[in-house]
Amino acid sequence: MSKKRTKYTSTFKTKLVLELLQNKSTLVQIASKHNILSQNLQNWKKTFLANAEIAMEPSKAVKEYKEELIKSQKQNERLTALVGKVTVEKEWLAKKLKSLGLSNCKQLVELKLSSPHMPCSLLSVNQQCQ
Secondary structure: OOOOOOOOOHHHHHHHHHHHHOOOOOHHHHHHHOOOOHHHHHHHHHHHHHOHHHHHOHHHHHHHHHHHHHHHHHHHHHHHHHHHHHHHHHHHHHHHHHHHOHHHHHHHOOOOOOOOOOHHHHOOHHHHHO
């Protein structure tokens, strides 16, 4: 039978790490008192100390996240524009293909991979027919 994994709140973790940093009790004592693994407490302490700089200078962290967010938004806009362009081109080509007639459309399908440089050679015959 599997045991459910216990999830601890950040408030609880912070409370225990601060208790550990006050040096009133040892790591093992605090862990046994709260019925947790000492390794968990040690990991929480490492994480707490690694991120302590954020608490002292939150504007720096916010600035970094804003820059990352702006960069992601620009990339998203660029990719959205590219998808829109390709969609318009596909719809235009689909309309043009309908006006060609069946015999001309059959000639456009490449049964063999004739040239690796041709875009049609990357499509299966089924996809080309569609």
